[in-house]
Amino acid sequence: MTAPLTPPPPPHHQPSHDPWQVPPANGVVEAAGYEQDGPGMKTEVREAAVIAVAVALGGVLLGVLWWWLAPSVPLIADDTAVYLKDTEGEQAIGVDGTFTLLALAFGAVSALAVFLWRRRGGVPLVVALAVGGLLGSLLAWRIGIWLGPTQDVVAHAKEVGKDVTFSAPLKLGAKGAMLAWSLSALVVHLGLTALFGPRDPDPYLSPYETAPPVPPAG
Numbered sequence: 001m002t003a004p005l006t007p008p009p010p011p012h013h014q015p016s017h018d019p020w021q022v023p024p025a026n027g028v029v030e031a032a033g034y035e036q037d038g039p040g041m042k043t044e045v046r047e048a049a050v051i052a053v054a055v056a057l058g059g060v061l062l063g064v065l066w067w068w069l070a071p072s073v074p075l076i077a078d079d080t081a082v083y084l085k086d087t088e089g090e091q092a093i094g095v096d097g098t099f100t101l102l103a104l105a106f107g108a109v110s111a112l113a114v115f116l117w118r119r120r121g122g123v124p125l126v127v128a129l130a131v132g133g134l135l136g137s138l139l140a141w142r143i144g145i146w147l148g149p150t151q152d153v154v155a156h157a158k159e160v161g162k163d164v165t166f167s168a169p170l171k172l173g174a175k176g177a178m179l180a181w182s183l184s185a186l187v188v189h190l191g192l193t194a195l196f197g198p199r200d201p202d203p204y205l206s207p208y209e210t211a212p213p214v215p216p217a218g
Contacts, residue, residue, distance in 0.1 A: 107184025
């Protein structure tokens with residue numbers, strides 16, 4: 001006497017290939033608990049605040065380098081007034097140029113560091129780089145002035161004496177240089193994101209082509 005034949009149990013986790021199945025709303029099959037658009041707005045805002053503070057604190061180093069590398073503007077005094085010793089000199093332009101070049105370099109480095117840390121773009125990161133660069137430039141400007149020669153030119157001239165050359169206070173004539181850090185950071189970060197950032201899924205692909213492979217049963 002033979003045992004009755006019973007059909008084998010259906011395999012587990014068998015994918016459905018129903019042609020009438022409604023694809024997901026966003027065209028991509030996502031794993032549970034994974035957010036396609038990133039870690040979430042609250043997390044991005046917190047990270048952006050940290051980035052803005054860290055970038056702004058870099059202004060301390062920028063201010064020190066500006067004070068150290070900027071050319072000095074020579075002054076000389078007589079019994080009546082204080083004059084530029086070299087009226088055709090370009091030291092004042094060099095002071096502004098040094099700050100601008102340093103700010104551009106700091107902007108590129110900060111944008112590269114942020115991209116290597118996050119590996120993606122986003123409005124909060126862009127805003128953080130812009131705000132942090134502006135605050136860092138303001139901090140660098142004030143630190144450079146504080147480290148440089150005294151702002152009281154008359155007292156300084158009386159201290160050194162008549163017909164003695166002394167350095168003018170560190171001064172940023174081109175206030176537009178304050179934006180160099182932010183502009184450099186934005187351009188570099190957007191360029192890195194466009195070249196090496198994650199790509200959005202093609203909306204014209206079938207949802208089954210973009211779905212992750214299903215492991216075999218057993």
